[in-house]
Amino acid sequence: MIPRLPFVEEFHTFRMNTLTIPLCDDFHVHVRQDDMMKAVVPYLAAGGMSRVLVMPNTTPPITSTAQALAYKEELEAVDPNITYLMTMYLHPDITVEEVHKAADAGIVGIKSYPRGVTTNSDAGIEDYSLYYPLFEAMQERGLVLELHGEIPSDHERDICVLNAEEYFLSHLKQLYTDFPYLRIVLEHITTAAAVAAIREAPETVGATVTAHHLELTVDDWAGQNHNFCKPVAKYPHDRAALREIVAEGHPRVFLGSDSAPHPRNAKEAACGCAGVFTSPLLAAYVADTLESLGCLDRMRSFACEFGADFYGLPRNEGTLTLSKQTCTVPASYGDVVPFRASQKLSWSLCPHS
Ligand code: NCD
Ligand code: ZN
Numbered sequence: 033m034i035p036r037l038p039f040v041e042e043f044h045t046f047r048m049n050t051l052t053i054p055l056c057d058d059f060h061v062h063v064r065q066d067d068m069m070k071a072v073v074p075y076l077a078a079g080g081m082s083r084v085l086v087m088p089n090t091t092p093p094i095t096s097t098a099q100a101l102a103y104k105e106e107l108e109a110v111d112p113n114i115t116y117l118m119t120m121y122l123h124p125d126i127t128v129e130e131v132h133k134a135a136d137a138g139i140v141g142i143k144s145y146p147r148g149v150t151t152n153s154d155a156g157i158e159d160y161s162l163y164y165p166l167f168e169a170m171q172e173r174g175l176v177l178e179l180h181g182e183i184p185s186d187h188e189r190d191i192c193v194l195n196a197e198e199y200f201l202s203h204l205k206q207l208y209t210d211f212p213y214l215r216i217v218l219e220h221i222t223t224a225a226a227v228a229a230i231r232e233a234p235e236t237v238g239a240t241v242t243a244h245h246l247e248l249t250v251d252d253w254a255g256q257n258h259n260f261c262k263p264v265a266k267y268p269h270d271r272a273a274l275r276e277i278v279a280e281g282h283p284r285v286f287l288g289s290d291s292a293p294h295p296r297n298a299k300e301a302a303c304g305c306a307g308v309f310t311s312p313l314l315a316a317y318v319a320d321t322l323e324s325l326g327c328l329d330r331m332r333s334f335a336c337e338f339g340a341d342f343y344g345l346p347r348n349e350g351t352l353t354l355s356k357q358t359c360t361v362p363a364s365y366g367d368v369v370p371f372r373a374s375q376k377l378s379w380s381l382c383p384h385s
Contacts (some may be wrong), residue, residue: 152165
């Protein structure tokens with residue numbers, strides 16, 4: 033028998049100017065609370081997602097199993113068709129017992145924010161040694177440690193937003209050396225240095241890449257608040273390294289949008305909030321970018337397979353079809369301005385069944 037080509041559907045559908053892949057996973061999204069939550073959750077499915085890893089930097093942060101489960105219920109009340117993978121916020125309030133409770137309840141990870149580096153990170157960590165007993169329990173129970181990989185700026189040491197990720201990488205190395213069975217995800221990588229660190233890291237270490245960091249450099253956010261996010265987009269050579277590791281189909285590098293909606297006035301303020309909103313068109317942004325890089329054939333593995341495999345989850349059922357038809361990104365979704373607002377994308381999302 034002739035072996036079936038893995039992407040036979042894509043070959044067929046490409047002739048029809050459509051691309052059909054499984055529904056996607058977003059392994060890093062901010063879906064907020066209250067009215068903002070009700071407004072943005074419906075966009076997850078619209079953007080082609082079936083399963084999302086929900087960030088815990090709410091107010092107050094999610095630091096207990098009970099809070100995570102209550103939050104999950106609220107999200108399910110808005111859209112029950114999305115699978116919400118819940119996380120807790122690494123915090124001194126979390127005990128070893130709580131880690132076991134979380135594992136029993138199906139919570140998949142704990143997210144670490146270094147103190148003060150981004151939105152709602154005032155409760156973030158300063159020193160990892162305090163958390164070693166928790167990491168031990170997470171390793172035992174299979175919880176994933178998600179890292180916001182930046183250290184706080186320190187001008188005495190010449191540390192600022194441009195090198196904050198690179199300085200974090202020694203912490204990553206220390207953590208995977210000390211906990212060889214703990215799965216760790218370095219979130220939203222932005223530098224060639226982080227790409228190199230992932231390449232040399234063991235199988236237990238993965239990374240997420242956002243749709244916007246595949247497009248932006250410093251020039252795009254300096255003076256353009258709507259492209260300002262943490263970590264900030266870096267140099268052209270950093271973006272090139274991100275593009276390269278995605279284009280080659282590295283199996284531990286997968287989509288995590290870091291879609292982070294803020295109301296327009298909070299973005300356009302003198303001291304604007306960090307965060308880029310991509311949920312409503314997420315799969316279309318990724319398709320547009322991958323096609324421009326000549327690697328549209330990586331869409332399936334990057335957005336639908338590698339993340340699920342890393343997290344040890346079944347791959348999604350159900351399909352998503354994109355059509356090779358120009359779409360214009362709306363100027364805003366309610367009060368939130370999306371990524372590439374009013375610009376054209378080369379792929380459109382078809383309503384899915
Ligand atoms: C995120 C947010 O707004 O919650 N902002 C961002 O720029 N990415 C926080 C975060 O993930 O750093
Ligand atoms: Zn985030």
